[in-house]
Amino acid sequence: MENLTQYEGKEHFENLVLDIPGKPPCMLDRDLAKIYGVSTKRLNEARERNPRKFTEGVDYFQLTKSEVAICDLKLDTGHLPYAYTKKGSFMFVTILNTDEAISHAVSVVEGFCMYDWLMEQIKDGKITIQQKAPEQKREDWMFNNLRRELLDRSPLWRKISRYKGLGLTHREIALLVHKEVSTVRKHVRRMENCGLLLPPKDLPKLQGYAKHFRLN
Incomplete structure:
Protein backbone atom coordinates (compact mmCIF):
# COMPACT_ATOMS: atom_id res chain seq x y z
CA MET A 1 0.00 0.00 0.00
CA GLU A 2 1.24 3.49 -0.83
CA ASN A 3 2.63 5.82 1.79
CA LEU A 4 -0.17 7.87 3.33
CA THR A 5 1.99 10.80 4.47
CA GLN A 6 0.70 13.08 1.72
CA TYR A 7 -2.87 12.44 2.88
CA GLU A 8 -2.34 13.01 6.59
CA GLY A 9 -3.67 16.22 8.06
CA LYS A 10 -7.10 17.58 7.30
CA GLU A 11 -5.59 20.65 5.67
CA HIS A 12 -4.84 18.54 2.59
CA PHE A 13 -8.20 16.88 2.09
CA GLU A 14 -9.96 19.79 0.37
CA ASN A 15 -7.34 19.52 -2.38
CA LEU A 16 -8.65 16.04 -3.18
CA VAL A 17 -12.22 17.21 -3.78
CA LEU A 18 -13.19 17.22 -7.47
CA ASP A 19 -15.61 19.59 -9.15
CA ILE A 20 -17.14 17.69 -12.08
CA PRO A 21 -19.69 19.59 -14.21
CA GLY A 22 -23.22 18.54 -13.33
CA LYS A 23 -22.12 16.49 -10.31
CA PRO A 24 -21.83 17.32 -6.60
CA PRO A 25 -18.34 17.82 -5.13
CA CYS A 26 -16.76 14.40 -4.78
CA MET A 27 -13.63 12.48 -3.93
CA LEU A 28 -12.14 9.64 -5.98
CA ASP A 29 -12.34 6.12 -4.61
CA ARG A 30 -8.56 5.67 -4.77
CA ASP A 31 -7.90 8.85 -2.77
CA LEU A 32 -10.54 7.98 -0.19
CA ALA A 33 -9.16 4.44 0.09
CA LYS A 34 -5.67 5.74 0.87
CA ILE A 35 -7.04 8.06 3.53
CA TYR A 36 -8.98 5.24 5.17
CA GLY A 37 -6.12 2.74 5.01
CA VAL A 38 -7.68 0.19 2.65
CA SER A 39 -7.29 -0.77 -0.99
CA THR A 40 -9.53 0.80 -3.62
CA LYS A 41 -11.03 -2.61 -4.31
CA ARG A 42 -11.92 -3.16 -0.67
CA LEU A 43 -13.47 0.30 -0.40
CA ASN A 44 -15.80 -0.29 -3.33
CA GLU A 45 -16.61 -3.81 -2.16
CA ALA A 46 -17.62 -2.41 1.24
CA ARG A 47 -20.07 -0.11 -0.53
CA GLU A 48 -21.44 -2.99 -2.61
CA ARG A 49 -22.03 -5.07 0.53
CA ASN A 50 -24.01 -2.23 2.11
CA PRO A 51 -26.42 -1.04 -0.60
CA ARG A 52 -28.85 0.44 1.94
CA LYS A 53 -26.25 2.94 3.09
CA PHE A 54 -25.28 4.22 -0.35
CA THR A 55 -27.61 5.70 -2.95
CA GLU A 56 -26.19 5.85 -6.45
CA GLY A 57 -26.21 9.37 -7.83
CA VAL A 58 -26.48 10.84 -4.35
CA ASP A 59 -23.74 9.22 -2.28
CA TYR A 60 -21.60 7.93 -5.14
CA PHE A 61 -21.39 7.62 -8.91
CA GLN A 62 -19.08 6.10 -11.50
CA LEU A 63 -17.20 8.51 -13.73
CA THR A 64 -17.71 8.36 -17.47
CA LYS A 65 -14.83 8.37 -19.95
CA SER A 66 -15.52 12.02 -20.77
CA GLU A 67 -15.47 12.94 -17.07
CA VAL A 68 -12.14 11.14 -16.66
CA ALA A 69 -10.80 13.18 -19.57
CA ILE A 70 -12.17 16.45 -18.15
CA CYS A 71 -10.48 15.78 -14.82
CA ASP A 72 -7.27 14.73 -16.60
CA LEU A 73 -7.12 11.55 -14.54
CA LYS A 74 -4.71 8.70 -15.08
CA LEU A 75 -6.46 5.34 -14.81
CA ASP A 76 -4.54 2.91 -12.61
CA THR A 77 -6.73 0.03 -13.83
CA GLY A 78 -8.90 -0.64 -16.84
CA HIS A 79 -12.02 0.24 -14.85
CA LEU A 80 -13.62 3.65 -14.63
CA PRO A 81 -13.23 5.03 -11.10
CA TYR A 82 -16.01 5.70 -8.61
CA ALA A 83 -16.40 8.99 -6.79
CA TYR A 84 -18.04 9.65 -3.42
CA THR A 85 -19.85 12.73 -2.19
CA LYS A 86 -19.46 14.18 1.30
CA LYS A 87 -22.19 11.95 2.73
CA GLY A 88 -20.93 8.87 0.92
CA SER A 89 -17.36 9.51 2.07
CA PHE A 90 -18.41 9.81 5.70
CA MET A 91 -20.63 6.72 5.51
CA PHE A 92 -17.57 4.48 5.27
CA VAL A 93 -16.70 5.16 8.91
CA THR A 94 -19.74 3.04 9.82
CA ILE A 95 -18.55 -0.01 7.89
CA LEU A 96 -14.73 0.14 7.70
CA ASN A 97 -12.99 -1.18 10.77
CA THR A 98 -9.70 0.68 10.42
CA ASP A 99 -8.01 3.20 12.68
CA GLU A 100 -7.55 5.52 9.69
CA ALA A 101 -11.27 5.53 8.89
CA ILE A 102 -12.16 6.40 12.47
CA SER A 103 -9.52 9.12 12.85
CA HIS A 104 -9.87 10.71 9.40
CA ALA A 105 -13.63 10.55 8.71
CA VAL A 106 -14.40 13.88 10.37
CA SER A 107 -11.38 15.47 8.68
CA VAL A 108 -12.66 14.30 5.29
CA VAL A 109 -16.03 15.96 5.94
CA GLU A 110 -14.21 19.11 7.07
CA GLY A 111 -12.24 18.97 3.83
CA PHE A 112 -15.50 18.99 1.86
CA CYS A 113 -16.76 21.89 3.98
CA MET A 114 -13.54 23.81 3.40
CA TYR A 115 -13.89 23.20 -0.33
CA ASP A 116 -17.47 24.53 -0.26
CA TRP A 117 -16.30 27.60 1.66
CA LEU A 118 -13.50 28.26 -0.83
CA MET A 119 -15.94 28.00 -3.74
CA GLU A 120 -18.23 30.53 -2.06
CA GLN A 121 -15.32 32.90 -1.48
CA ILE A 122 -14.29 32.63 -5.12
CA LYS A 123 -17.89 33.16 -6.26
CA ASP A 124 -18.18 36.29 -4.11
CA GLY A 125 -14.89 37.60 -5.48
CA LYS A 126 -13.18 37.49 -2.11
CA ILE A 127 -10.57 35.07 -3.41
CA THR A 128 -9.04 35.17 -6.86
CA ILE A 129 -7.42 32.20 -8.54
CA GLN A 130 -4.49 32.32 -10.91
CA GLN A 131 -5.35 31.35 -14.45
CA LYS A 132 -3.79 28.13 -15.72
CA ALA A 133 -1.02 28.52 -18.22
CA PRO A 134 -1.87 27.43 -21.78
CA GLU A 135 -1.65 23.67 -22.18
CA GLN A 136 1.70 22.44 -23.34
CA LYS A 137 1.72 21.14 -26.88
Missing part, protein backbone atom coordinates in the same frame (compact mmCIF):
# COMPACT_ATOMS: atom_id res chain seq x y z
CA ARG A 138 2.10 17.37 -27.14
CA GLU A 139 5.24 17.70 -29.27
CA ASP A 140 6.86 20.00 -26.70
CA TRP A 141 5.93 17.57 -23.93
CA MET A 142 7.44 14.64 -25.87
CA PHE A 143 10.60 16.61 -26.60
CA ASN A 144 11.09 17.62 -22.97
CA ASN A 145 10.69 14.02 -21.80
CA LEU A 146 13.07 12.68 -24.43
CA ARG A 147 15.56 15.46 -23.68
CA ARG A 148 15.44 14.62 -19.99
CA GLU A 149 15.97 10.93 -20.71
CA LEU A 150 18.98 11.56 -22.94
CA LEU A 151 20.60 13.91 -20.44
CA ASP A 152 19.96 11.47 -17.58
CA ARG A 153 21.75 8.74 -19.51
CA SER A 154 24.77 10.89 -20.38
CA PRO A 155 26.42 12.69 -17.43
CA LEU A 156 28.79 14.49 -19.83
CA TRP A 157 25.93 15.83 -21.94
CA ARG A 158 24.13 16.89 -18.78
CA LYS A 159 27.16 18.91 -17.67
CA ILE A 160 27.63 20.45 -21.11
CA SER A 161 23.97 21.43 -21.22
CA ARG A 162 24.22 23.08 -17.81
CA TYR A 163 27.42 24.96 -18.62
CA LYS A 164 26.14 26.09 -22.03
CA GLY A 165 23.08 27.42 -20.25
CA LEU A 166 25.41 29.51 -18.11
CA GLY A 167 27.01 30.98 -21.23
CA LEU A 168 30.42 29.31 -20.87
CA THR A 169 32.69 28.88 -23.89
CA HIS A 170 33.87 25.52 -25.22
CA ARG A 171 37.29 26.11 -23.67
CA GLU A 172 35.81 26.88 -20.25
CA ILE A 173 33.58 23.83 -20.43
CA ALA A 174 36.55 21.66 -21.43
CA LEU A 175 38.42 22.75 -18.29
CA LEU A 176 35.44 21.93 -16.08
CA VAL A 177 34.73 18.47 -17.57
CA HIS A 178 38.43 17.56 -18.01
CA LYS A 179 38.17 17.01 -21.76
CA GLU A 180 39.91 18.40 -24.84
CA VAL A 181 38.25 21.42 -26.46
CA SER A 182 37.81 19.41 -29.67
CA THR A 183 35.99 16.70 -27.71
CA VAL A 184 33.63 19.21 -26.15
CA ARG A 185 33.02 20.80 -29.55
CA LYS A 186 32.20 17.39 -31.03
CA HIS A 187 29.68 16.62 -28.30
CA VAL A 188 28.11 20.06 -28.62
CA ARG A 189 27.56 19.44 -32.35
CA ARG A 190 25.95 16.08 -31.60
CA MET A 191 23.68 17.65 -28.99
CA GLU A 192 22.71 20.42 -31.42
CA ASN A 193 21.97 17.88 -34.15
CA CYS A 194 19.47 16.02 -31.96
CA GLY A 195 17.93 19.21 -30.57
CA LEU A 196 19.28 19.16 -27.04
CA LEU A 197 20.81 22.63 -27.21
CA LEU A 198 18.44 24.18 -29.74
CA PRO A 199 14.68 23.88 -30.37
CA PRO A 200 14.14 20.48 -32.02
CA LYS A 201 13.96 20.56 -35.80
CA ASP A 202 13.30 16.86 -36.16
CA LEU A 203 11.43 15.14 -33.32
CA PRO A 204 11.68 11.65 -34.95
CA LYS A 205 15.48 12.00 -34.98
CA LEU A 206 15.45 12.81 -31.27
CA GLN A 207 13.21 9.78 -30.69
CA GLY A 208 15.77 7.68 -32.54
CA TYR A 209 18.54 8.88 -30.23
CA ALA A 210 16.40 8.05 -27.21
CA LYS A 211 15.74 4.55 -28.57
CA HIS A 212 19.46 4.05 -29.14
CA PHE A 213 20.24 4.97 -25.52
CA ARG A 214 17.53 2.61 -24.24
CA LEU A 215 19.04 -0.30 -26.18
CA ASN A 216 22.59 0.44 -25.11
Whole structure:
Protein backbone atom coordinates (compact mmCIF):
# COMPACT_ATOMS: atom_id res chain seq x y z
CA MET A 1 0.00 0.00 0.00
CA GLU A 2 1.24 3.49 -0.83
CA ASN A 3 2.63 5.82 1.79
CA LEU A 4 -0.17 7.87 3.33
CA THR A 5 1.99 10.80 4.47
CA GLN A 6 0.70 13.08 1.72
CA TYR A 7 -2.87 12.44 2.88
CA GLU A 8 -2.34 13.01 6.59
CA GLY A 9 -3.67 16.22 8.06
CA LYS A 10 -7.10 17.58 7.30
CA GLU A 11 -5.59 20.65 5.67
CA HIS A 12 -4.84 18.54 2.59
CA PHE A 13 -8.20 16.88 2.09
CA GLU A 14 -9.96 19.79 0.37
CA ASN A 15 -7.34 19.52 -2.38
CA LEU A 16 -8.65 16.04 -3.18
CA VAL A 17 -12.22 17.21 -3.78
CA LEU A 18 -13.19 17.22 -7.47
CA ASP A 19 -15.61 19.59 -9.15
CA ILE A 20 -17.14 17.69 -12.08
CA PRO A 21 -19.69 19.59 -14.21
CA GLY A 22 -23.22 18.54 -13.33
CA LYS A 23 -22.12 16.49 -10.31
CA PRO A 24 -21.83 17.32 -6.60
CA PRO A 25 -18.34 17.82 -5.13
CA CYS A 26 -16.76 14.40 -4.78
CA MET A 27 -13.63 12.48 -3.93
CA LEU A 28 -12.14 9.64 -5.98
CA ASP A 29 -12.34 6.12 -4.61
CA ARG A 30 -8.56 5.67 -4.77
CA ASP A 31 -7.90 8.85 -2.77
CA LEU A 32 -10.54 7.98 -0.19
CA ALA A 33 -9.16 4.44 0.09
CA LYS A 34 -5.67 5.74 0.87
CA ILE A 35 -7.04 8.06 3.53
CA TYR A 36 -8.98 5.24 5.17
CA GLY A 37 -6.12 2.74 5.01
CA VAL A 38 -7.68 0.19 2.65
CA SER A 39 -7.29 -0.77 -0.99
CA THR A 40 -9.53 0.80 -3.62
CA LYS A 41 -11.03 -2.61 -4.31
CA ARG A 42 -11.92 -3.16 -0.67
CA LEU A 43 -13.47 0.30 -0.40
CA ASN A 44 -15.80 -0.29 -3.33
CA GLU A 45 -16.61 -3.81 -2.16
CA ALA A 46 -17.62 -2.41 1.24
CA ARG A 47 -20.07 -0.11 -0.53
CA GLU A 48 -21.44 -2.99 -2.61
CA ARG A 49 -22.03 -5.07 0.53
CA ASN A 50 -24.01 -2.23 2.11
CA PRO A 51 -26.42 -1.04 -0.60
CA ARG A 52 -28.85 0.44 1.94
CA LYS A 53 -26.25 2.94 3.09
CA PHE A 54 -25.28 4.22 -0.35
CA THR A 55 -27.61 5.70 -2.95
CA GLU A 56 -26.19 5.85 -6.45
CA GLY A 57 -26.21 9.37 -7.83
CA VAL A 58 -26.48 10.84 -4.35
CA ASP A 59 -23.74 9.22 -2.28
CA TYR A 60 -21.60 7.93 -5.14
CA PHE A 61 -21.39 7.62 -8.91
CA GLN A 62 -19.08 6.10 -11.50
CA LEU A 63 -17.20 8.51 -13.73
CA THR A 64 -17.71 8.36 -17.47
CA LYS A 65 -14.83 8.37 -19.95
CA SER A 66 -15.52 12.02 -20.77
CA GLU A 67 -15.47 12.94 -17.07
CA VAL A 68 -12.14 11.14 -16.66
CA ALA A 69 -10.80 13.18 -19.57
CA ILE A 70 -12.17 16.45 -18.15
CA CYS A 71 -10.48 15.78 -14.82
CA ASP A 72 -7.27 14.73 -16.60
CA LEU A 73 -7.12 11.55 -14.54
CA LYS A 74 -4.71 8.70 -15.08
CA LEU A 75 -6.46 5.34 -14.81
CA ASP A 76 -4.54 2.91 -12.61
CA THR A 77 -6.73 0.03 -13.83
CA GLY A 78 -8.90 -0.64 -16.84
CA HIS A 79 -12.02 0.24 -14.85
CA LEU A 80 -13.62 3.65 -14.63
CA PRO A 81 -13.23 5.03 -11.10
CA TYR A 82 -16.01 5.70 -8.61
CA ALA A 83 -16.40 8.99 -6.79
CA TYR A 84 -18.04 9.65 -3.42
CA THR A 85 -19.85 12.73 -2.19
CA LYS A 86 -19.46 14.18 1.30
CA LYS A 87 -22.19 11.95 2.73
CA GLY A 88 -20.93 8.87 0.92
CA SER A 89 -17.36 9.51 2.07
CA PHE A 90 -18.41 9.81 5.70
CA MET A 91 -20.63 6.72 5.51
CA PHE A 92 -17.57 4.48 5.27
CA VAL A 93 -16.70 5.16 8.91
CA THR A 94 -19.74 3.04 9.82
CA ILE A 95 -18.55 -0.01 7.89
CA LEU A 96 -14.73 0.14 7.70
CA ASN A 97 -12.99 -1.18 10.77
CA THR A 98 -9.70 0.68 10.42
CA ASP A 99 -8.01 3.20 12.68
CA GLU A 100 -7.55 5.52 9.69
CA ALA A 101 -11.27 5.53 8.89
CA ILE A 102 -12.16 6.40 12.47
CA SER A 103 -9.52 9.12 12.85
CA HIS A 104 -9.87 10.71 9.40
CA ALA A 105 -13.63 10.55 8.71
CA VAL A 106 -14.40 13.88 10.37
CA SER A 107 -11.38 15.47 8.68
CA VAL A 108 -12.66 14.30 5.29
CA VAL A 109 -16.03 15.96 5.94
CA GLU A 110 -14.21 19.11 7.07
CA GLY A 111 -12.24 18.97 3.83
CA PHE A 112 -15.50 18.99 1.86
CA CYS A 113 -16.76 21.89 3.98
CA MET A 114 -13.54 23.81 3.40
CA TYR A 115 -13.89 23.20 -0.33
CA ASP A 116 -17.47 24.53 -0.26
CA TRP A 117 -16.30 27.60 1.66
CA LEU A 118 -13.50 28.26 -0.83
CA MET A 119 -15.94 28.00 -3.74
CA GLU A 120 -18.23 30.53 -2.06
CA GLN A 121 -15.32 32.90 -1.48
CA ILE A 122 -14.29 32.63 -5.12
CA LYS A 123 -17.89 33.16 -6.26
CA ASP A 124 -18.18 36.29 -4.11
CA GLY A 125 -14.89 37.60 -5.48
CA LYS A 126 -13.18 37.49 -2.11
CA ILE A 127 -10.57 35.07 -3.41
CA THR A 128 -9.04 35.17 -6.86
CA ILE A 129 -7.42 32.20 -8.54
CA GLN A 130 -4.49 32.32 -10.91
CA GLN A 131 -5.35 31.35 -14.45
CA LYS A 132 -3.79 28.13 -15.72
CA ALA A 133 -1.02 28.52 -18.22
CA PRO A 134 -1.87 27.43 -21.78
CA GLU A 135 -1.65 23.67 -22.18
CA GLN A 136 1.70 22.44 -23.34
CA LYS A 137 1.72 21.14 -26.88
CA ARG A 138 2.10 17.37 -27.14
CA GLU A 139 5.24 17.70 -29.27
CA ASP A 140 6.86 20.00 -26.70
CA TRP A 141 5.93 17.57 -23.93
CA MET A 142 7.44 14.64 -25.87
CA PHE A 143 10.60 16.61 -26.60
CA ASN A 144 11.09 17.62 -22.97
CA ASN A 145 10.69 14.02 -21.80
CA LEU A 146 13.07 12.68 -24.43
CA ARG A 147 15.56 15.46 -23.68
CA ARG A 148 15.44 14.62 -19.99
CA GLU A 149 15.97 10.93 -20.71
CA LEU A 150 18.98 11.56 -22.94
CA LEU A 151 20.60 13.91 -20.44
CA ASP A 152 19.96 11.47 -17.58
CA ARG A 153 21.75 8.74 -19.51
CA SER A 154 24.77 10.89 -20.38
CA PRO A 155 26.42 12.69 -17.43
CA LEU A 156 28.79 14.49 -19.83
CA TRP A 157 25.93 15.83 -21.94
CA ARG A 158 24.13 16.89 -18.78
CA LYS A 159 27.16 18.91 -17.67
CA ILE A 160 27.63 20.45 -21.11
CA SER A 161 23.97 21.43 -21.22
CA ARG A 162 24.22 23.08 -17.81
CA TYR A 163 27.42 24.96 -18.62
CA LYS A 164 26.14 26.09 -22.03
CA GLY A 165 23.08 27.42 -20.25
CA LEU A 166 25.41 29.51 -18.11
CA GLY A 167 27.01 30.98 -21.23
CA LEU A 168 30.42 29.31 -20.87
CA THR A 169 32.69 28.88 -23.89
CA HIS A 170 33.87 25.52 -25.22
CA ARG A 171 37.29 26.11 -23.67
CA GLU A 172 35.81 26.88 -20.25
CA ILE A 173 33.58 23.83 -20.43
CA ALA A 174 36.55 21.66 -21.43
CA LEU A 175 38.42 22.75 -18.29
CA LEU A 176 35.44 21.93 -16.08
CA VAL A 177 34.73 18.47 -17.57
CA HIS A 178 38.43 17.56 -18.01
CA LYS A 179 38.17 17.01 -21.76
CA GLU A 180 39.91 18.40 -24.84
CA VAL A 181 38.25 21.42 -26.46
CA SER A 182 37.81 19.41 -29.67
CA THR A 183 35.99 16.70 -27.71
CA VAL A 184 33.63 19.21 -26.15
CA ARG A 185 33.02 20.80 -29.55
CA LYS A 186 32.20 17.39 -31.03
CA HIS A 187 29.68 16.62 -28.30
CA VAL A 188 28.11 20.06 -28.62
CA ARG A 189 27.56 19.44 -32.35
CA ARG A 190 25.95 16.08 -31.60
CA MET A 191 23.68 17.65 -28.99
CA GLU A 192 22.71 20.42 -31.42
CA ASN A 193 21.97 17.88 -34.15
CA CYS A 194 19.47 16.02 -31.96
CA GLY A 195 17.93 19.21 -30.57
CA LEU A 196 19.28 19.16 -27.04
CA LEU A 197 20.81 22.63 -27.21
CA LEU A 198 18.44 24.18 -29.74
CA PRO A 199 14.68 23.88 -30.37
CA PRO A 200 14.14 20.48 -32.02
CA LYS A 201 13.96 20.56 -35.80
CA ASP A 202 13.30 16.86 -36.16
CA LEU A 203 11.43 15.14 -33.32
CA PRO A 204 11.68 11.65 -34.95
CA LYS A 205 15.48 12.00 -34.98
CA LEU A 206 15.45 12.81 -31.27
CA GLN A 207 13.21 9.78 -30.69
CA GLY A 208 15.77 7.68 -32.54
CA TYR A 209 18.54 8.88 -30.23
CA ALA A 210 16.40 8.05 -27.21
CA LYS A 211 15.74 4.55 -28.57
CA HIS A 212 19.46 4.05 -29.14
CA PHE A 213 20.24 4.97 -25.52
CA ARG A 214 17.53 2.61 -24.24
CA LEU A 215 19.04 -0.30 -26.18
CA ASN A 216 22.59 0.44 -25.11
